[in-house]
Every structure is written in structure tokens, then in C-alpha cells.
Amino acid sequence: MTQTVICMKWGPRYGADFANRLWGMIRRNTTRDTRLICFTDNAEGVHPDIECRPIPHVNLPESHRMKPWRKIALWNRDLGLEGDILFMDLDLVITGTIDGFFDHAPEETFCVIRNWTQPDKRIGNTSVYRFRVGAHHDVYQRLMDDPEGVTGAHPNSQTYISRTISSMAFWPVEWCVSFKHSLMPRWPLNFIKDVPLPETARVVAFTGKPDPDDAVVGKWPAKGHKKLYKYVRPTPWIAEHWRE
CATH class of the missing domain: 3.90.550.10 (Spore Coat Polysaccharide Biosynthesis Protein SpsA; Chain A)
Incomplete structure (x- = not known):
């Protein structure tokens, strides 16, 4: 089927x-x-x-x-x-x-x-x-x-x-993780630590910003004072999975 x-x-x-x-x-x-x-x-x-x-x-x-x-x-x-x-x-x-x-x-x-x-x-x-x-x-x-x-x-x-x-x-909690809420290191560690990918994750959701095309290159669209803490390091594992 x-x-x-x-x-x-x-x-x-x-x-x-x-x-x-x-x-x-x-x-x-x-x-x-x-x-x-x-x-x-x-x-x-x-x-x-x-x-x-x-x-x-x-x-x-x-x-x-x-x-x-x-x-x-x-x-x-x-x-x-x-x-x-x-x-x-x-x-x-x-x-x-x-x-x-x-x-x-x-x-x-x-x-x-x-x-x-x-x-x-x-x-x-x-x-x-x-x-x-x-x-x-x-x-x-x-x-x-x-x-x-x-x-x-x-x-x-x-x-x-x-x-x-x-x-x-x-779903079992380990299957679906949020890039922003589950994986992103807390401020100010997000400036120095890479975003990890748990082995048990099956889906990484990108709620709000950043989107996958932003996060893969280390871009977080933000305005005003939010630019001071809205930061993500380039995330190579996104490119490994997010492709045709």
C-alpha cells in the first residue's frame, strides 16, 4: 500500500x-x-x-x-x-x-x-x-x-x-525537534557553539525564524535590537539532509 x-x-x-x-x-x-x-x-x-x-x-x-x-x-x-x-x-x-x-x-x-x-x-x-x-x-x-x-x-x-x-x-518526543526551541544553544552560547543534531531526531522543524536556507549559512533575519542576540552559527548538517 x-x-x-x-x-x-x-x-x-x-x-x-x-x-x-x-x-x-x-x-x-x-x-x-x-x-x-x-x-x-x-x-x-x-x-x-x-x-x-x-x-x-x-x-x-x-x-x-x-x-x-x-x-x-x-x-x-x-x-x-x-x-x-x-x-x-x-x-x-x-x-x-x-x-x-x-x-x-x-x-x-x-x-x-x-x-x-x-x-x-x-x-x-x-x-x-x-x-x-x-x-x-x-x-x-x-x-x-x-x-x-x-x-x-x-x-x-x-x-x-x-x-x-x-x-x-x-509523536515520541525524540522524533520531532525544533531547531530554535530544542537545539539552539542558549544566549550567549549560540555565538560560540554549533547547533547539534540528535541521532534520534527524524524531523527538525523550523518554526518562525530562521528557516533552513538561513540557518545553513549562519543567517538569522532579525530587526533592531534583536540582532544583538538572534544569531546562529553556520549549520552544515542542514545541507547534508536538506537537498533534492
Whole structure:
């Protein structure tokens, strides 16, 4: 049976090269027949082995159209897919096998990363999650019915998802790490110590800044006084994994 991974790409920030790198990392880190489907508004330059589909319609206030709230479109039961599928953000680095993401807690219809910044709360980080198509259509429908109310009541889409779904499982904590929250040495050690890569990590997520293309060369986009402490040393292991 083919494993299905999906991603989303919209707007100018993440080009086709991000989708192509994701596909390369997936191919190198699975022993099973696996496909990647990219829901996108621009398929130009995307590797021909990646199946591109239009982004499903989702009702959002204008202020939220370019934000991660657009990922709620994937909770539509009319996605054209079935069964359990794995979502992965474009701005992550796969460093180990992904097959376990399809095997973990098979009875659950939603598996997600435990949020690194709220470990004591039932909030998932949706950089990597598995869900059963159609099992939680209400996540999509509630937003469609009341976009202003839903977005106004929740600080972000992943909090909304976590509050709406009654049952979820978290990935083993060692599988998914945050570049910024799990691995970065604390200030001022970030100026003199390299960012390590744990052997047990399977996915490194880049929440906020820096992105992989920044961190690999030692760049942290920051403004004003934040430049005094927002610093990362060049991180060569990113280039080893983050490639087509």
C-alpha cells in the first residue's frame, strides 16, 4: 500500500525548490512506496514526480489568507484522498526514517507533535501530523461557517485544531525537534557553539525564524535590537539532509 505525504505551497516565500527538497528527503528516508502530493497555487518548477493539486477552497478573513490558517483547507472531507495521510511543512528537515509516522498509534485519527513551547498543554504543533481524511471534517466546516469568529477566538490554526479535536496522539518526543526551541544553544552560547543534531531526531522543524536556507549559512533575519542576540552559527548538517 502506498504511503501518502502531502504539503502546501502558496505565495512567494517558499519556492518550488522547497517542495523538491522535501521530496528528496522523503525518498531517502522511507523503505516503502511513498508519494508526495503538493497542494499549491503555483506548480511551476515542481519536480515531475510530485503530484500537484489546487489548494481546496477555505473561507478566511483577508487578514488571514496568507497565514498557516490556509492549511485548514486540508481537513475538507472532499480532499480527493482517503485513509491516513501525513502532512509535512515545507520548512523542515527530515533526518531519519518517516515510516514510523504511518505506524504510530494506528487507532488514532490525529497524531501530531507536542508543542515545544506549551509542553504541559494539549496543543499540537502541526509541522508534522497524520490525520484520517474525513474523520474531522468539522475542523474545516466550523471555519467555513464562521471565519471571523473562529480566527478571532484562537491565536493560531494549530491551537484551533487541538481544541476542536477531542482525541489525539503525540509523536515520541525524540522524533520531532525544533531547531530554535530544542537545539539552539542558549544566549550567549549560540555565538560560540554549533547547533547539534540528535541521532534520534527524524524531523527538525523550523518554526518562525530562521528557516533552513538561513540557518545553513549562519543567517538569522532579525530587526533592531534583536540582532544583538538572534544569531546562529553556520549549520552544515542542514545541507547534508536538506537537498533534492
